[in-house]
Amino acid sequence: MTESIPQTAEQETIGTKEDKEARAAQEAAGVEQTGVSGRAAPRPEYAGTDFANPLRDPRDRRLPRIAGPSGLVIFGVTGDLSRKKLMPAVYDLANRGLLPPGFSLVGFARRDWEDQDFAQVVHDAVREHARTPFREEVWQQLAEGMRFIPGDFDDDTAFKQLRSAVEELDASRGTSGNYAFYLSVPPKFFPKVVQQLKKHKLADAQEGSWRRAVIEKPFGHDLDSACELNAIVHDVFDPEQVFRIDHYLGKETVQNILALRFANQMFEPIWNRSYVDHVQITMAEDIGIGGRAGYYDGIGAARDVIQNHLLQLMALTAMEEPAAFDAASLLTEKLKVLRAVRLPEDLGRHTVRGQYAAAWQGGTKVRGYLEEEGIDQASSTDTYAAIKLQVDNRRWAGVPFYLRTGKRLGRRVTEIAVVFQRAPHSPFDSTATEELGSNAIVIRVQPDEGMTVRFGSKVPGTSMEIRDVTMDFAYGESFTESSPEAYERLILDVLLGDANLFPRHQEVEESWKILDPIEQYWATHGRPAQYVSGSWGPAEADEMLARDGRSWRRP
Amino acid sequence: MKIDLTDTTASKINKALVQGRRAIGTPAVGMVLTMVIVTDEENAYDAIKAAEEASHEHPSRTLVVIKRHARTPRDRTQSRLDAEVRVGADAGTGETVILRTYGEVSDHADSVVLPLLLPDAPVVVWWPMEAPEVPSKDPLGALAQRRITDLYAVENPLEMLESRVRSYAPGDTDLAWTRLTPWRSMLAAALDQARAKVISAAVEAEAENPAAELLARWLEARLHVRVDRVVTAGPVVTAVRLGTENGEIVIDRPEGPLATLTLPGQPSRTLALKVRATSELIAEELRRLDADEMYAIALNGEATEETPAHV
Numbered sequence: 001m002t003e004s005i006p007q008t009a010e011q012e013t014i015g016t017k018e019d020k021e022a023r024a025a026q027e028a029a030g031v032e033q034t035g036v037s038g039r040a041a042p043r044p045e046y047a048g049t050d051f052a053n054p055l056r057d058p059r060d061r062r063l064p065r066i067a068g069p070s071g072l073v074i075f076g077v078t079g080d081l082s083r084k085k086l087m088p089a090v091y092d093l094a095n096r097g098l099l100p101p102g103f104s105l106v107g108f109a110r111r112d113w114e115d116q117d118f119a120q121v122v123h124d125a126v127r128e129h130a131r132t133p134f135r136e137e138v139w140q141q142l143a144e145g146m147r148f149i150p151g152d153f154d155d156d157t158a159f160k161q162l163r164s165a166v167e168e169l170d171a172s173r174g175t176s177g178n179y180a181f182y183l184s185v186p187p188k189f190f191p192k193v194v195q196q197l198k199k200h201k202l203a204d205a206q207e208g209s210w211r212r213a214v215i216e217k218p219f220g221h222d223l224d225s226a227c228e229l230n231a232i233v234h235d236v237f238d239p240e241q242v243f244r245i246d247h248y249l250g251k252e253t254v255q256n257i258l259a260l261r262f263a264n265q266m267f268e269p270i271w272n273r274s275y276v277d278h279v280q281i282t283m284a285e286d287i288g289i290g291g292r293a294g295y296y297d298g299i300g301a302a303r304d305v306i307q308n309h310l311l312q313l314m315a316l317t318a319m320e321e322p323a324a325f326d327a328a329s330l331l332t333e334k335l336k337v338l339r340a341v342r343l344p345e346d347l348g349r350h351t352v353r354g355q356y357a358a359a360w361q362g363g364t365k366v367r368g369y370l371e372e373e374g375i376d377q378a379s380s381t382d383t384y385a386a387i388k389l390q391v392d393n394r395r396w397a398g399v400p401f402y403l404r405t406g407k408r409l410g411r412r413v414t415e416i417a418v419v420f421q422r423a424p425h426s427p428f429d430s431t432a433t434e435e436l437g438s439n440a441i442v443i444r445v446q447p448d449e450g451m452t453v454r455f456g457s458k459v460p461g462t463s464m465e466i467r468d469v470t471m472d473f474a475y476g477e478s479f480t481e482s483s484p485e486a487y488e489r490l491i492l493d494v495l496l497g498d499a500n501l502f503p504r505h506q507e508v509e510e511s512w513k514i515l516d517p518i519e520q521y522w523a524t525h526g527r528p529a530q531y532v533s534g535s536w537g538p539a540e541a542d543e544m545l546a547r548d549g550r551s552w553r554r555p
Numbered sequence: 556m557k558i559d560l561t562d563t564t565a566s567k568i569n570k571a572l573v574q575g576r577r578a579i580g581t582p583a584v585g586m587v588l589t590m591v592i593v594t595d596e597e598n599a600y601d602a603i604k605a606a607e608e609a610s611h612e613h614p615s616r617t618l619v620v621i622k623r624h625a626r627t628p629r630d631r632t633q634s635r636l637d638a639e640v641r642v643g644a645d646a647g648t649g650e651t652v653i654l655r656t657y658g659e660v661s662d663h664a665d666s667v668v669l670p671l672l673l674p675d676a677p678v679v680v681w682w683p684m685e686a687p688e689v690p691s692k693d694p695l696g697a698l699a700q701r702r703i704t705d706l707y708a709v710e711n712p713l714e715m716l717e718s719r720v721r722s723y724a725p726g727d728t729d730l731a732w733t734r735l736t737p738w739r740s741m742l743a744a745a746l747d748q749a750r751a752k753v754i755s756a757a758v759e760a761e762a763e764n765p766a767a768e769l770l771a772r773w774l775e776a777r778l779h780v781r782v783d784r785v786v787t788a789g790p791v792v793t794a795v796r797l798g799t800e801n802g803e804i805v806i807d808r809p810e811g812p813l814a815t816l817t818l819p820g821q822p823s824r825t826l827a828l829k830v831r832a833t834s835e836l837i838a839e840e841l842r843r844l845d846a847d848e849m850y851a852i853a854l855n856g857e858a859t860e861e862t863p864a865h866v
Contacts, residue, residue, distance in 0.1 A: 051750045054778050059849055100744055137825075138827040
C-alpha cells in the first residue's frame, strides 16, 4: 500500500504518472492545497534541485526506500521507550539496509557518559530487544556515528555542545544538516527543550535541508492544553515538520484497514448504515498502571487511549475514500469524520467509566487501583472507559460506534469489530438459526495481527442447523517475518518526510473537542464504577449496550 | 508429519496433503504461492532448506521435482512416480512435496505438478542448478509467473548470460541479479548524496563473475558511460568506482562484510555489505512476483532501447 508514496529522489522531482493523476484528481475534487492543513507531504529535501539520480527508477522495485542523509537526536535517551523501542528500531532499520550511509545517532540525557558508554548502552538495548539478528558489521557502521551529549535541558553549554556535535557530524559523516529531534521526554519538558533548540539555532534548517521534531503522546490533557502545546512546538518548528507518534498507526494491520477498504471491491459496498449494525473498537490491557502512578492519576484511560488511539482507529474505519494516499488527503478525510462525530445527549446513560478492583487475575492476586502505590484513596481517575459515538453523515447516520478501553481486563487485545445487521429474512426456521449470531468483520490490531470474518455455516449432519464459524487471515501466517515493528516504520517515515501515518495537530484538537465534554460530565457526576480485575469491565458497561439491545463482543 | 507414497499419482498426492493437514489440525492455511524447485538429488537438500527458510516470510507449497536415473536399461523404460509429502513442522510454514520421477514420466513432470498447484496463487519455478535453455518455454517454466535461475551455478556463466539475454521473457530473474540489490541500493544512495553527473565507471570483481557483469551492464544502461571491468582476486564483486566531475565515488569491499564508502569531499565511512544466504535471496525474489523490468534492462546493458522512464 505504500506504492504511491514517492520513494526516490528521481520520483520526487519528476513524479510518477500515478502521482500526477492523483494530484490532478485532488485538484479536480477541490481539495485545498494551500494553508497549513492542506499542503502536500513534505518531500525529502535532497530532491530540492534538479538533480535526477539515474540509478533510481520507479520500475526498479528492489531498491528499498532509503532515507536521505540524516541524523536522529534523541532527548531522554535513557528512558524505557528509547531503550526498548527506539534504539532497536534504529538498528533493525540499519540491518535491513534502509538507513543512509553515515546515519548518525545523538543521545542527550543527564548522565555522565562518554560516547563509548552511550554506544555500550545502545549495544545492550539492541542485543536484548532488536527484532533482527545481531550483526557485527551493521553495528560497526552504526556505532561510528554515535555521539552523546550529557546535560540538563536548561544547560546552555550542553546545547552548545549539541550544536557543535551536529556540525561535526555534518562534516565527518555527511548528514547534510538533516536532523530529526525525538522528544522522548515528559510533556512538561517540551517547552524547555524546543525553546533551547530555538535559542541555539538547532531548529533552523539551512536551505535544502530539514529539521524535524518528533513528539509522543500525551498531546495535552484537554483542548486548551493541546492548543497551547501545539503553539509552543509550532513556534519553533513548521507544523509540517512536527511528527506526532501514534505507534498504532505504524502497525501493519492499521495500514491494512485502508487497503482492505479501498483496494477491494467486496467490502466497501456493505461498509455503511444499510448493512452495518454497529462498530466496536476495543483496546484492552491486562496490566495495571505499574509504576506510572504519577503520570496516570488524573489522566485516566479515556485521555490516555480514547483521545488518540481509538479515535484514530475510528477515523480510519469510518472515513470516506481519500483522493490519494498522501498525508494531505488522509488528513482531509479523517478531519471530516472527526468533525461529524456527535456525542450522545444523555452522557450518563451512554458513557461508562470504571476502576479496577482487587481480585485474582489470570492466576495471580492483584491490587485494586485505589490500593496502588501513589494513588489517592479518593481518586476518581478512570482505568476503564466506554463511550458511544454517532457519526452524522450519510454513510453512518444511526450506526453507533462503541469505544472502550481499560487496564486489568481479560487479556491484552486491540481490535475493531464491524458488526453487521441480521439477514432481513431467513428461509430457515428459528430452531435452525438459533445459534447464529450477527456477521462480523474483525480487524485484529494486536496481538496476533490479522483479520477475522464471522458468518453462519451449516453444521455437518442430517438436520439443518446453522452456527457461527470464523475465517481467519493472520499476518503471522501469510507474511510472517517481514512484518516490521511499528517504530521502525515510523522512524523511517520521519526521516523520509512522509507524514501519512502521523496525526496532525488539527486531528489532535478535534479529538479533544470530542472528549472534553465527556470528561467535564464525569468530573461533576458520580464516581467510577468498580470492576473485577481480569474481567471485561464493569456491569454498567454491559447495561449501556443492553439499553441499545446489543452486547459487547468478547475479544 | 511425513507420508511416503511409492508408484503414485497426483490425485493420490492431493489426498495425502488433505489427510496430512487434517491430522495436524489445521484445515486451512494462508499459503500465498506455489514454489516449484527443479533439481537433482545432490542439490535437493540445500534447495529445500533454503525454500523452507524463505517460507517463513512467504508461506508456500513447495513442490520439489527430482529426476532419477534408473541403473539398468530395462528399468529406464519403466515409468514411476514416488512422492514424499511433508506437512506441519517438517515443512517450514507450508507444505512440501518431493516428487521423484523415473523413466518416461520425467519428461512429463508438468503433468504431475499442474494438479498440485494451489488454486489461484502465483507459481514460481526455481532451478538451483542447470536451467533449461529457454526457461519460459520449458513445460514447467510455462506454468510459472516467475522463473528463477542462477548464473552462479553454471559452468560457463558469461556464455550462459548471453543465452539468458536472448531467451529473456517477462518473469525471468536470476539470483546473480538478486545478489546485487544491496550494492545497487548503496550506489543509488551514494549518488543521492554526491548529486553529480557520472562520467566514468568501473566494476572490480573476480574473473568470470556474472553478477559483476550484470552490475556493469546495469550501470552502462543507467549512466550511459562505458564501464571498465577490472579483474581482482575477489571474492565476488570487490569495488565499484563512479567518476564524477567533483571526484570519485567508491564503494570498496576487499573482503568480509564491511565495505568503505568514499564520496568526493567527504570522509569515508563504513558500510555493511554482506554476502547473503540463498534463503534470503529467495525471500527477496518472492516479495515481488511481477516482471522485473530492471533485470531486463541490465541484461541488455547499453543496448537497451530505453523508453524514457519519466513519463
